Each structure stands twice: as C-alpha cells, then as structure tokens.
Amino acid sequence: MSAQIVQTEPAGPSVDQRTGWTGWLGSLVGWRRLVVLASLGLVVLSLTRVITGANDIDSSGALAAALALAAPIALAGLGGLWSERAGVVNIGLEGMMILGTWGAAFFASNYGPWAGLLGAILMGAVGGAVHALATVVFGVDHIISGVALNLLGLGAASYLAVRTFEGTGGTQSPSLPELPRITISGLSDWLGEIEQGRTFLVADVASVLRALVTNLSVVTVLVVGLLVLSWWIIWRTSFGLRLRSCGESPTAAETLGVNVYRYKFIAVVISGGLAGLGGGFLAMVASNLYREGQTGGRGYIGLAAMIFGNWRPGGLAAGAGLFGYSDAIYLRGGGDVIHAFLLPFSVFLLLWGAWALWRRRQGKRVVGLVSVLIAIGVFAWFALTSIFPRELTGMTPYLATLIVLAFASQRLRMPKADGVVYRKGEAS
Amino acid sequence: ACGSDTPAATPGAGNTGTGGAPAAEQLKVGMAYDVGGRGDQSFNDAAAAGLDKAKAELNLDSKEAVAQNGEAESAREERLQQLIDAGYTNIVAVGFAYAQSVAKVAGENPDVKFALIDSTDAKGDNIENVTFAEHEGSFLVGAAAALKTKTNVIGFVGGVETPLIKKFEAGYIAGAKAVKSDIDIKVQYLTQPPDFSGFGDVAKGKAAAEGMYQANADIVYHAAGGSGGGVFQAAKAANKLAIGVDADQALTADAAVRDVILTSMIKKVDVGVYDFIKSIADDKFTAGEKSFDLEAGGVDYSTTGGKIDDIKAQLDDYKQKIISGEITVPTTP
Amino acid sequence: MGEPVVELHGITKRFPGVVANKDIELTVHRGTVHAIVGENGAGKSTLMKILYGVQQPDEGTISVEGRARQLKSPADAIDAGIGMVFQHFQLADNFTVLENVVLGAEKLHGIGEGARRKVKEISDAYGLDLDPDVLVEHLGVGAQQRVEILKVLYRGARIIILDEPTAVLVPQEVDELFDNLRELKAEGLTVIFISHKLDEVLSVADAITVIRRGTTVAEVAPRDVTARDLAELMVGSELPSPSTEESTVTDVPLLSVESTSLDNPLGGRPLLTDVNLTIHSGEIVGIAGVEGNGQDELVEVVMGMREPTSGRILLGDVDTSSWHTREIREAGIGYIPADRHRHGLLLEAPLWENVVLGHQTEPVYVTGPGGTLINGAAARQEAEAVVEQYDVRTPSINVTAGSLSGGNQQKLIIGREMRREPKVLVAAHPTRGVDVGAQAAIWDHIKQARRAGLGVLLISADLEELVGLSDSIHVILRGRLTGQFDPDRVTKEELGAAMTGATATEGAA
Amino acid sequence: MTSRFDLRRMGMALSAPVLAIIVAVLVTSAILVAAGDPVGEVWGTILSVPRPRVVVAIINAAIVYYISAVAVAIGFRMNLFNIGVDGQYRIAAFAAAVVAGEGWLPGPLNILLGLVVAMLAGGLWAGIAGLLKVYRGVSEVISTIMLNAIATVLVAFLLRKVAPQTGSNIVSTKPLPESSHVSGLPLIPGVSREVYGLIILAVLIGVVYWFILGKTRFGFDLRATGRSESAAVASGVKVKRMVLMSMILSGVVAGLVGMPLLFGQDYAYGTTFQPGLGFAGIAIALLGRNHPVGIVFAAFLWAFLDQQSNALQITAGVSDRLVLIIQGVIVLSVVIAYEVIRRLNVRIEQRRVAQALATQAADVKEGAPA
Numbered sequence A: 001m002s003a004q005i006v007q008t009e010p011a012g013p014s015v016d017q018r019t020g021w022t023g024w025l026g027s028l029v030g031w032r033r034l035v036v037l038a039s040l041g042l043v044v045l046s047l048t049r050v051i052t053g054a055n056d057i058d059s060s061g062a063l064a065a066a067l068a069l070a071a072p073i074a075l076a077g078l079g080g081l082w083s084e085r086a087g088v089v090n091i092g093l094e095g096m097m098i099l100g101t102w103g104a105a106f107f108a109s110n111y112g113p114w115a116g117l118l119g120a121i122l123m124g125a126v127g128g129a130v131h132a133l134a135t136v137v138f139g140v141d142h143i144i145s146g147v148a149l150n151l152l153g154l155g156a157a158s159y160l161a162v163r164t165f166e167g168t169g170g171t172q173s174p175s176l177p178e179l180p181r182i183t184i185s186g187l188s189d190w191l192g193e194i195e196q197g198r199t200f201l202v203a204d205v206a207s208v209l210r211a212l213v214t215n216l217s218v219v220t221v222l223v224v225g226l227l228v229l230s231w232w233i234i235w236r237t238s239f240g241l242r243l244r245s246c247g248e249s250p251t252a253a254e255t256l257g258v259n260v261y262r263y264k265f266i267a268v269v270i271s272g273g274l275a276g277l278g279g280g281f282l283a284m285v286a287s288n289l290y291r292e293g294q295t296g297g298r299g300y301i302g303l304a305a306m307i308f309g310n311w312r313p314g315g316l317a318a319g320a321g322l323f324g325y326s327d328a329i330y331l332r333g334g335g336d337v338i339h340a341f342l343l344p345f346s347v348f349l350l351l352w353g354a355w356a357l358w359r360r361r362q363g364k365r366v367v368g369l370v371s372v373l374i375a376i377g378v379f380a381w382f383a384l385t386s387i388f389p390r391e392l393t394g395m396t397p398y399l400a401t402l403i404v405l406a407f408a409s410q411r412l413r414m415p416k417a418d419g420v421v422y423r424k425g426e427a428s
Numbered sequence B: 001a002c003g004s005d006t007p008a009a010t011p012g013a014g015n016t017g018t019g020g021a022p023a024a025e026q027l028k029v030g031m032a033y034d035v036g037g038r039g040d041q042s043f044n045d046a047a048a049a050g051l052d053k054a055k056a057e058l059n060l061d062s063k064e065a066v067a068q069n070g071e072a073e074s075a076r077e078e079r080l081q082q083l084i085d086a087g088y089t090n091i092v093a094v095g096f097a098y099a100q101s102v103a104k105v106a107g108e109n110p111d112v113k114f115a116l117i118d119s120t121d122a123k124g125d126n127i128e129n130v131t132f133a134e135h136e137g138s139f140l141v142g143a144a145a146a147l148k149t150k151t152n153v154i155g156f157v158g159g160v161e162t163p164l165i166k167k168f169e170a171g172y173i174a175g176a177k178a179v180k181s182d183i184d185i186k187v188q189y190l191t192q193p194p195d196f197s198g199f200g201d202v203a204k205g206k207a208a209a210e211g212m213y214q215a216n217a218d219i220v221y222h223a224a225g226g227s228g229g230g231v232f233q234a235a236k237a238a239n240k241l242a243i244g245v246d247a248d249q250a251l252t253a254d255a256a257v258r259d260v261i262l263t264s265m266i267k268k269v270d271v272g273v274y275d276f277i278k279s280i281a282d283d284k285f286t287a288g289e290k291s292f293d294l295e296a297g298g299v300d301y302s303t304t305g306g307k308i309d310d311i312k313a314q315l316d317d318y319k320q321k322i323i324s325g326e327i328t329v330p331t332t333p
Numbered sequence C: 001m002g003e004p005v006v007e008l009h010g011i012t013k014r015f016p017g018v019v020a021n022k023d024i025e026l027t028v029h030r031g032t033v034h035a036i037v038g039e040n041g042a043g044k045s046t047l048m049k050i051l052y053g054v055q056q057p058d059e060g061t062i063s064v065e066g067r068a069r070q071l072k073s074p075a076d077a078i079d080a081g082i083g084m085v086f087q088h089f090q091l092a093d094n095f096t097v098l099e100n101v102v103l104g105a106e107k108l109h110g111i112g113e114g115a116r117r118k119v120k121e122i123s124d125a126y127g128l129d130l131d132p133d134v135l136v137e138h139l140g141v142g143a144q145q146r147v148e149i150l151k152v153l154y155r156g157a158r159i160i161i162l163d164e165p166t167a168v169l170v171p172q173e174v175d176e177l178f179d180n181l182r183e184l185k186a187e188g189l190t191v192i193f194i195s196h197k198l199d200e201v202l203s204v205a206d207a208i209t210v211i212r213r214g215t216t217v218a219e220v221a222p223r224d225v226t227a228r229d230l231a232e233l234m235v236g237s238e239l240p241s242p243s244t245e246e247s248t249v250t251d252v253p254l255l256s257v258e259s260t261s262l263d264n265p266l267g268g269r270p271l272l273t274d275v276n277l278t279i280h281s282g283e284i285v286g287i288a289g290v291e292g293n294g295q296d297e298l299v300e301v302v303m304g305m306r307e308p309t310s311g312r313i314l315l316g317d318v319d320t321s322s323w324h325t326r327e328i329r330e331a332g333i334g335y336i337p338a339d340r341h342r343h344g345l346l347l348e349a350p351l352w353e354n355v356v357l358g359h360q361t362e363p364v365y366v367t368g369p370g371g372t373l374i375n376g377a378a379a380r381q382e383a384e385a386v387v388e389q390y391d392v393r394t395p396s397i398n399v400t401a402g403s404l405s406g407g408n409q410q411k412l413i414i415g416r417e418m419r420r421e422p423k424v425l426v427a428a429h430p431t432r433g434v435d436v437g438a439q440a441a442i443w444d445h446i447k448q449a450r451r452a453g454l455g456v457l458l459i460s461a462d463l464e465e466l467v468g469l470s471d472s473i474h475v476i477l478r479g480r481l482t483g484q485f486d487p488d489r490v491t492k493e494e495l496g497a498a499m500t501g502a503t504a505t506e507g508a509a
Numbered sequence D: 001m002t003s004r005f006d007l008r009r010m011g012m013a014l015s016a017p018v019l020a021i022i023v024a025v026l027v028t029s030a031i032l033v034a035a036g037d038p039v040g041e042v043w044g045t046i047l048s049v050p051r052p053r054v055v056v057a058i059i060n061a062a063i064v065y066y067i068s069a070v071a072v073a074i075g076f077r078m079n080l081f082n083i084g085v086d087g088q089y090r091i092a093a094f095a096a097a098v099v100a101g102e103g104w105l106p107g108p109l110n111i112l113l114g115l116v117v118a119m120l121a122g123g124l125w126a127g128i129a130g131l132l133k134v135y136r137g138v139s140e141v142i143s144t145i146m147l148n149a150i151a152t153v154l155v156a157f158l159l160r161k162v163a164p165q166t167g168s169n170i171v172s173t174k175p176l177p178e179s180s181h182v183s184g185l186p187l188i189p190g191v192s193r194e195v196y197g198l199i200i201l202a203v204l205i206g207v208v209y210w211f212i213l214g215k216t217r218f219g220f221d222l223r224a225t226g227r228s229e230s231a232a233v234a235s236g237v238k239v240k241r242m243v244l245m246s247m248i249l250s251g252v253v254a255g256l257v258g259m260p261l262l263f264g265q266d267y268a269y270g271t272t273f274q275p276g277l278g279f280a281g282i283a284i285a286l287l288g289r290n291h292p293v294g295i296v297f298a299a300f301l302w303a304f305l306d307q308q309s310n311a312l313q314i315t316a317g318v319s320d321r322l323v324l325i326i327q328g329v330i331v332l333s334v335v336i337a338y339e340v341i342r343r344l345n346v347r348i349e350q351r352r353v354a355q356a357l358a359t360q361a362a363d364v365k366e367g368a369p370a
C-alpha cells in the first residue's frame, strides 16, 4: 500500500506489561473490553447529562439516529475489514457503496424491497470483483485500482440511473418500497416514561433500550448480525484463518497449500458486497430512494472507521458509532450537547495532564502542562458560554474522531502484507 | 412521472397556442439546469414545468443539459456555449451558480438572450435576472406554522447554508414571530458550501427533522431540496406536520407522505421561465431584474389538502400587508 | 538403506535467461538424511521448490514413494507426504504457533481444542518445547524453526525438506536439530537437507548430492570425502583457505561503548544492560550470540538509530550517544546491516543510487551550495569503481539492485562502505548466505582495511568467521556481554555454550 | 547499447498508455452498446478536434489538475497518502483571497503575497496531519479525510464572517483589486478566451518538483524513504522529519492549486469556487506515475476527457457521467498495461544480467585459471 502506518517504534518483542487499570483493561479480551468501555461511556454521558441538563445527550431519539447514521459507515468499514484482512487495501469502498445505492433502487423498484437488498449486495460485489480482478489477478497497485473504482462506481451508477429511472431525470429514483421495522410498542412506551424521569443512569439505560425497541429497521439488526458474524468467520473458522493468513503472510499460506488468489478474490468480492449493502442501507433504510451523491463520502469514513478500529470488527463498530453519534448530535442541532461535552473533555484533559506531570517522565512535562492549560481553557469556555456556535457544529463528527485518535494510543496493527501485491511462487 | 409534476401552472394551458402554425419560425430554447436537473421534484422540476408549458403553447424546440456536482466554472460556460453553438439562442440558466458563466457567455454572444434564475450578479443588455421573493413566501408559511403549532415549537431545515436558503429561514422566522413573538424556532442546516450534498442527503434531512420533532416541534419547514423527503418521512413517523418548498409538495412529493404536508411555499420558477420564453416569442424581451414577489404572484403558499383552510383569512391578511408594504420581510435572519 | 522414496529424473527448470536446473537426477532413500550442496545460485532451492510444488518443472518426472506425481501446488506435495521448511521462514508473525501450524491443515484436527492438543502432543514427543498460544513474533529464530518443523510433522509428512536450516542457528541449536533429524530418521522419515556448512553436512548426512550450475555433478557418501573435496566439487576448482594473520591491533581506541543500557519501550527486560566494549585501531571485535539477544539493538545504538537509555558511546573521545545516524556515519562509521534487503539496499533503485545510500552527505557525492545537491556523475563514477574493485557481477550500474544475486548485493554494500575508508566498520553478518568464493573475497577486503587501521565491530552467526577474523570475541546473552574470549584458543563448543548460557562463563582472555 | 536500450524503454513507456486507451475505448463502447446508446456519436464528440475555446479550457483545467496532482505525488513518493489536498487548497485559496482582497500591497506584490499566504495556509493545514502522524501515529488517511470536512465547515464559517453583504446568492470574499488580476495569455489564436497567466506557476512547480526530487539530497532522502523506510533510516534519514516535511511540502503545493482560478478567473473566493480538485489530483498523480512529466500527460488527458465530454448531453444525448467510466477504465487499463510491461521489463533485465554474467564467467574460464 502506498500509505503505510509508519511504525513509530521498532518492532521488538512486545511484552504486555502495562500497569494500572489501563493494563487491566488491555488484558480483557475483545467483547468484554467493549462492554466495559461502553458502560463507562454511559456513566460519563449520564453524569454529564445530569450536571449540564443537556438531555439530548443520550436520548433514545439521538441514539436511534446515531445507530441509523452509523450503520452504513459500519458496513463500509466491515467491507474494508474483509478485504484488508486478506491483504487487499480497498480505497474503492465509496464507489462500491454508490453502486449499491443504485442496485438497491433498481431491484427494489422492480422486484420488491428484499430484492433491493440483494441488488445492493450484488452491485457492490460486482465492484468488488473488478477491484479483485485488478489487484489480485493483474497485480495492480491497490490504491490505484481503488481510486479507479470510485470513478467507475460513481460514473456507472449515474449513467445507469439515467437509463433506468428515466421518469425522474436520472438523478434520483422513484420512491422505494419499505423494509420492515421493529417496534415493541408497550415496552417502548414504558421505557419512554422512565427516560422522561431523567433519573441518573436509570433513564440512560432506559433510553439505550428504548432506542433498540423503537422503530428499529430489520436491516440495522442485520448490520449488527453481520458484524458479529464477520468476527466469527474471520477469527473462529478455518476459512477465516486462511483468509487472514493471506493478509499476514501470503507466501506462508501458499506453502501450506492455501490458494491465496482464491481467498483474496473471495474476500474482496465480499468486501464489495458489504459496501454495496451499506449503499443499500442509505437508499432503503436511511431514505427511500436512490439519489446521486447520496453516499456523501461515507465510504471514506468507513475506511477511516476501520483503521480507527485497528482492523477489528469491535473497533470499527466503535469508530462508526462515534461518527454516527457525533453526526446525529450535530444534525439534531446539538449545540447544547456539544457544549455539554466540553465539561467531560476538560476533566479528561486535566486528568491526562496531571497524570503526565505525575509520571515525571522527561518530555512529558510539557505535554502535561499544556494539557492542563488547555483543560482550564476548555472549562472556561464551558462555564462562560451556554451553547456551542451552531455554524461550527458541522465539524463535530470529524473533530471528535481526530481528537479521540490523537489521544488514543496508536497501537495500530494492520495486517502485515496489507496492500502488498502478491505473486504466486515467490516463497523462498 | 415528471409530466405530472407540473404544478399550479397548467390550468388554462390548452392547445390554444400557436402550436399548429407552421409558418412561424421555431423558437429555440436551451435549458441549463442546476445540479439535480429535471426530475428533482423541486427547483429544477419547477423550471422544467415552465418550459413544458411554453412547449405546449408555443412552437418551440428545446434542448436541456444539467450541471454536475463540483464542476468547474468552465464546464458551466461550456454548457451554455454548446447550447448556443447548437442553435439554441434563448438560454435559461437555472440557478445562481450560473451567474459568472452567464455574464461571460452573454458578453461574448450579444445576440443570445438569457434568463438567469435566482441571481442579479450578472447584468447585461441580453440578460433577464429572474428573482423571487422567497422570504415573503416563507413569511406566510412561517405564520401558518405559528398559527397551527400546539407546542409552540417549530423547526426549519435548510439544505446548504447559503444566502438563498437563509432568505427562506429569515422569512419563516419573521412570519412565525409576527404571529407569536415567544415562539421557539429550531434551525438546522445539513451541510456547508461547497459541500452541496445537503440538498440530496435524505438520511440527514430525516435525522435533523427527527431531532426537532423529538424536541417537541410539531411543524418543520424545509428548504432542503431532495433532503426534504427525509423531513417528510420523519414527520410521518412522528405523526406530525411538515411544510414543503418550491412546488406544491402535497401534489409532488412521495404519495405516502403527502398527508403530512401542512402547506408549501411555492416559488413559481415555472412562471419565471414561461414568462421569459413568452416574452421572446412576443418580442417583448426586456433585460434587467424581474422580481417575482408576492405581489407579482411569484411566490405563494399552497392550500392543497385543506389543512390550513381555517387560517387562510389570517394568512391572506399578512399577504396584503406585505404587498402593501406595511410589513417588510427581512432577507437575512 | 531403504527403498527409494523420491526419484527425480531429468528435471529442467528455466527462468527467463537462466537455466536454474538442468537434467537433474536425484534419488533419495527412505530413512536417510540426504544432503544437497552447491554454490549460491546453483539451483538447490529451485529444485526443492519443484519437489514441493511451489514451482513446476519444464521437463522431467517426479515420483514419490514409487508413484509418479504431478505436483501442481504445495497442496499436492503435502498430499504426497512431503513437507518443506524454507530458507526464509514462512510464518505469519501475528499468528500464534497454533494458527501457523493448523493453517491449511484444518481438516485434520480442526482449529480448536483438538488441534491444540495435537500440537502439544507433537511438541512434547519431539521435545520442541513450543507453547501453541504464543505469537510467533515473540519467538526467537530457533523456536521459529521448530515451529516450521512442527508444521511439517503435524501434517504427517514422511519426507521433509530443510533448506539451509542451520544458517541462523548456534551450535547447540544445530545439535538439537540434528538430534531431531536422527530421531525422525529412526522413525522411517526421510530428510532432504541443504546447507553451505560442509562440516555439518558431513556429520549428519547419509548421502550427499552436489549441484553445480543447475546440474547434479556428483553423489558421494560422507565417509568418502572431506569438506574441502566437497567444496571443490561444488565450485569446480580449488579454493583459497581462510588464514589467520598476525595481530594489527594498536592501542588507539576508536569506538568505545561505556555502560550502555537500552530499555524496552514496550516494557519488560531491558534490551541491553551495561554493555562495555572498546574497539581499537586495527582491531576486529567479534560479537557472538544467539539471534535476538541484543546484537541488533547494540548495532542500532552504535549507529544512532536508537538512543541508549543510559551510558555513552564514544568515537575517539567524543560522546556520540545522542547523535543521529547521519552524523555518526559522517564521522566515519561504516555500516553493513544484517538484513541487506531491509536495511542495506533500495531494491528498486539503480546500483549507482545504492552506492550513495548512507553517504548522502559525503563530499564526493554532493555538490552545489551547502552540498544540497547530489552529484550524479560522481556517484556513477564511484559506483563503477565499487563494481570494479569489489567484483560485483553486474552488466551495468544502471540495473536495479534487486536484480543482483544475494552475494553480489552483499559485495556492493561492502564496496560502498569500504570505498569511503571508514574509521570503524560495523558489520553484521557480512557473509550470510554468500557462497564460499565470495566469502573469501569479502574477508580479504576486511583484513586489508584492518591493516590500514580500521576497527571493526563484527557480528556473525558463523562461528568460523568470528574465530577466523576477530582479534577478540564477546558473547552477548540477554542483552549483556557475558564473556570475552581469545579466538585463537576458544573452541566452537565453548563459544556455543556461552552463547546459550549453558555455562557460567568466565572469559579465557 | 545504451541508446538502443533507451529507445526500447521509450517504446515500452509509450505502448502502455496507447494500449490502455484502446482498451478503455473498447470497454466503454461495450457499455454503450449494452445500454443502447449511440457509440459513434459519443466517440465522435469526445474524440473530435476540440474547438479553440475548448482547447483553452483544456489547458486551463490541466494547469490546475497538474498542480493538484504534484501535491498528491509528493506524498506518494514518501508512501504518504494525502487525501487532504482538497481541504488544503480550499483553506489556502480562502486565506489568499482574503489577504489579497485587502490589496495592501501594490499590483504584482499583492499577487505574490497571495501566493505566499496560500502556500503557508496549505502547508499549515497539511502540517496538522503531519504532526498527528509523527507525534501521535494517526494515519494520514484518516486525518486528512477528517481535515477535509473540517476545512469545509471552517471556511464556510469564516467566509460568512468576512464576506461583504451584497445581497448576492454567492457568498464571496472581497474581490481582488483590478491590479492584482493575472492577465491571461492569448496562446490560442481565434478565441477571446485566454490561458491562465499562472500557467507559469504550474511549469515552475513541475520544474522545482523534478529538480528537488531528482537532483537534491533532500529529494534523494525522500525517494529513499518512499522506496524503503527501513533502508532510509539505516542510511541516516530522519524519517519523522521527512514525514512532516513532505506532508507540509505537499500542502504547500496543494495551497497553490486554487491560485490560477483565484487570480485568473474568479478574482475572489466564493461558494462556487471549484471543489473536488484534490480528488482528481489523486487519480492524475497515479496515472502520471508520480513523475513530473508523466503527470503533464495525465493532466492533459484528464482535462481533455472532462472538457470534451461536456458536449455529450447536447450532441449525443448521453449523460456526461459517462466520462467518469471512461476515466476509471483508463486508469485501470493504464496500470494494468504498465504492470504487464513492467514484468516484461524485469524479465528482459534479468535475462540481460544472466547473459552478461554467463559471458563474464566464460571469460574468466578462458582467461587465467583462477
């Protein structure tokens, strides 16, 4: 890949010997760590909500919107995960997503909503197959092929749309039939009442649950299912083992009789299918029609979510969730919510700075001091204003992602042979 | 589907025109649409309706071309020039994005006549600037919202935060405040220029409107082009109301959501386009600004669905006050 | 001797412009260790890859256990009961031992508990001492090789190919490996074994095939030949022998490492602890050690690629411990890295650019105001000189470094460093994977420079080389220098013991 | 021998794009036929000899594309994927427009000031991604995607703050003083349209790019790092510094992308200022193989297709989005053709090496017995 993660430290024998609670957290495996982090997050949200009175911070509506906005990003990211785990960088997710939006619209309007979903997957998979053909069979640089796919995807979808949705001028499709949504109304109402109670933590748990039982699209459930399923297939089955081996060391895989080309090809096609489904989600769940420009760069965001999530399903779900949440907050006019977040952010900065100062490591001093100063500044901002300027709320999703990344430890580990063009017979 | 989208303008349009006269020289009209083009169920469609009406009445040959997102200035120039080269010497440039290119191409082609919609930035002897008083129309639907709200909270969703859309917002707020000075108005824009995806991102429109409804708003007005579909969906899901824009959306929107549309702020781009073509056919073209305001019937509110029949009198009262100049509607919020 | 299990007839393999194998005849009998020897590029690996199905022969037949076989891929070879350990290990670093072992053979025992049990069972049975759940990247080379062998055994291979398995092992590990081989042999397995270390070959093999320029030139029994005979069969002519010379050591210290330690940034045991050593003008100081005991880190600290946590590096009497690599190189330290592909060369760049690499600021190579421009003409001239003086076999200096054979790549690196007449040379494995002829030439160059006052820090896994070249030898173990030896008196066994920490070493210096 | 070698290489270098274009035409034609669109008219339109005014438009578009592609290429040469050129040039154009719009300095000096401000702004914005990468290990792929979006919001916000209230529907910075317009060059006879005067800027950037990369020590270090980071480190390159420097440099050049538009056409930064040039730059850089001359051809090809396809809707009645398909197919087929030809070259080179070695060996044998 032309874009590699510069390893900031030379790889040595990495013995995990971190201390304190971060060490304990690190020692938790996958989903358990996720659960702990999520609970922690909820407590922080709840505290912030109670202190600042910004109730939309975790209202069931905000959470439901976050889920709906996160789902297509998660699908794109999951597509990226499949392909990159098999060693093929997929910057063409956006193009495959666009193909998916058209596929969903065309098939749904002709053969019904479920066919629409399949159509989205199919069209995305076609895009994936082209990428696979170029990168796996012809050994083309993965970035170049991905860039070409983004052009092709956009071009093909617009061109096809003009041909297939003639009545509407070609920039959008007629409205599409809907897929079922799940509402457990009794439970939803009851939880709604608890949520309105605004009690610390209780209301927050209720609103999380309410978001899950109110007007939840079956496709959203499918997305969650696909995340889990992908994890299971890639990390728990022999198929997945082989697939990952193609991303880590294709020559090793080859010498053990694994048909590397085949696995890479399959992975990239699946990747395309998932990204296509992400497009389908946009066309059929998030809205009810195909529209040119509908994906709005979500393929790239999905890619970012996957890198954010360290090439793991849980991580990418967190990345997509973070993004979907901040997007939801912004779209819901969350000037007050964003303002409320200044409080925990300043507290976090203060703790971070204090910790850095306390450790007294050389060079950390300055970092610590600066953090504390910024923390004070942020707190002052929080205290002296009552709302975040509306014109700037639009940058929240992006800024939040950058800030989290800047503070999160960057122990990113991409598959070792990711982006490396593989040729058969090169084992030595 | 587009044929049925022609709003408001069709009544009276029969075959009474000069369609049959073979002797008359064919009028050649080139349409350069904004992004979205014919079929966007909104702004461009309204312009297309004007063309269609003229076609039905006049001996007309037309050519249409549409802009792409994020295109170069030169692409717009080239589009206009291509139309001229192909012999279409009466050009309708739909949307303010064409201002610069119209100025340039009009200068180079003094014999070609231009109608530039929504902009007064390009002036010339052969340019008619067709503008609309969106703020005045928006004032009326703002007043309607304020009169109809039960929660005293209403909303506005703008597609992209441009001065044009802010004009809608300003009028809406003024109208609502004129009725109830203490009314709470939520305002949200979906994207910032040059990211114009806010006019086509239904998902975002939906999320924004949802937020407003959940924050107790019961009526949301949108000036968000295609994203407005999401606003209607959210209204439907929340069992609340929405206000359409540009066309009478209770007629043009997706059938499933038409019943949530309280009223629409109609911007009669079709009339503007039709008038331009007609003026050329009649050899009465005049350059300069042609403002389609409330008085000229260029903007209005719609009554389809009968949801505002009870307040029609009050709205018409406001209308008269605006026309008479008693009320001056601001153009910026 | 058992019946023939592998019979290769008339194997020919042509690569573009090269005939790697030509009419090869090879018969291997059951229950034997069969060695294959030959120069670099003779075609040994190619032949083995053909037998393992990685590559397909252009001509010739293969039969395994009496049956003619078409080996289209490694899968076919595995099917036929063949397993191969490659010259460069084929392991996924980020996989556990278990994952590496079961990959491709999931059908046998699944990928879960059953497989884990089986892995433990084999590991115990052969004393491989491997934990199935450890990540391979945390293993040393020796253990990695045992994983490779475990992979082969797990698949129930009856014929095992080992391509240069001992290149990276210390004597004790070699002995363990050979013990294992004998055990396998006793169970009726067949081993095909490639090595450049002819003594080893003689000690372990039951039969030896010599390949020269792609063809089999002889099959001999180990008891009938000496190492020298073998070498001459390989090369087809007589060889110069490495000779020790009288000491040129002076008392002018060039490079001193003083109480230097280096912490592991990821926590855990320090990578280097209190290292002290001095290199004088005209002295070659050898470092012996099992790979992964801090040699790389020592080199990186000396070369300024890492800053020591404590201690000082002195060049003459200037403290250079906080200097950057470039400044250190400018001060006259030459560097031959252990991994030429990763650290020594730009494989896609032409030779003349590679000659500049590492010397970008040398006055010869720069021009313009403040030396900000690269002088292409001078670089080409120097490259021609390197090629000429160091016998780099290449058609021109405009071909890419990647298209040279390993030995010639190494000569290029040595030439580019020596031509700059360094005061000190840090040489890590200067002759690894290089055939005997080229090896002798490289040694000669180093010795010549030593006579002129060069000080050398020599790191090598080849004990022969260490003993033959060094004026003194330090053993490095877990990041500490644990003993100093006089190369004239120490035996390989003593060194080996010290390297593995098997003895409490008190230097015999 | 060298000359024959070079001739062959040139032949190879040319055959790849030609082959690729043929493939692209075939594939696109197949799509057109399948969709039932008029193949002849489409190609007739796209491949027609452009009118003089279109030639000017092509040159102008190519100028802007070229700068953008060079910005991207600087990153690629370092294995950095700067997706952020888009945001960088918009921030830069805005900053330059604001400063130059004030007209503090007279005529040409004001232009120069604008260019410097643009370079600073672009460099700073890219520098954020560089800093995040070097000090926090944040992948530049993510950070530049995020920074693009942040730039959009930030510029829109600031633009509203500084824009004079004109009642226009286009929000713009204060227009440049007349004296700061860079007059166009009447290179093409027969039209009133002119080529951007800042074509000089593009040429200069190309030459400087070629010079720095190919001739200087800095360029040597940069290329070395791109080819093998580990080898570069061992050779004494300070990789972190290189990452930061090349990211900033990429941003500096990105900052200049909008300058021909600003000083030669729009004379202000407004909401209709062309977005998306950074993304085109990625494809063009890749197509031109990050080579200063290669990118010239790629930029012209891209601009040619873009401009020629403008007429598709009007003359052939086909969506001009078709051009995206053509461009995508061209990118793919060009790289595939290059790859095929590269492999051929490697083989030939290996054969040459082997042959030369064989003769050397023979010489040795025949000469003195070693």
Ligand SMILES: Nc1ncnc2c1ncn2[C@@H]1O[C@H](COP(=O)(O)OP(=O)(O)OP(=O)(O)O)[C@@H](O)[C@H]1O
Binding pocket: C015, C016, C018, C019, C020, C038, C039, C040, C041, C042, C043, C044, C045, C046, C047, C087, C405, C406, C433
């Ligand atoms: N894939 C390949 N493509 C082209 N040439 C090759 C390839 N593999 C090997 N060769 C050539 O075939 C010849 C034999 O190489 P091989 O790797 O078999 O040698 P070897 O005897 O194993 O050498 P070494 O002792 O260095 O490992 C060499 O000349 C080499 O250049």
Ligand SMILES: Nc1ncnc2c1ncn2[C@@H]1O[C@H](COP(=O)(O)OP(=O)(O)OP(=O)(O)O)[C@@H](O)[C@H]1O
Binding pocket: A425, A426, A428, C040, C041, C045, C402, C403, C404, C405, C406, C407, C432, C433
């Ligand atoms: N797949 C290949 N394609 C082209 N050339 C190859 C290939 N594999 C090997 N070679 C060539 O074969 C020769 C020897 O290969 P080999 O892998 O044995 O290297 P080596 O000399 O042993 O070096 P090292 O010890 O670093 O591996 C080299 O000239 C190399 O360029």
Ligand SMILES: [Mg+2]
Binding pocket: C044, C045, C046, C087, C163
């Ligand atoms: Mg070999």
Ligand SMILES: [Mg+2]
Binding pocket: C087, C406, C433
């Ligand atoms: Mg070798």
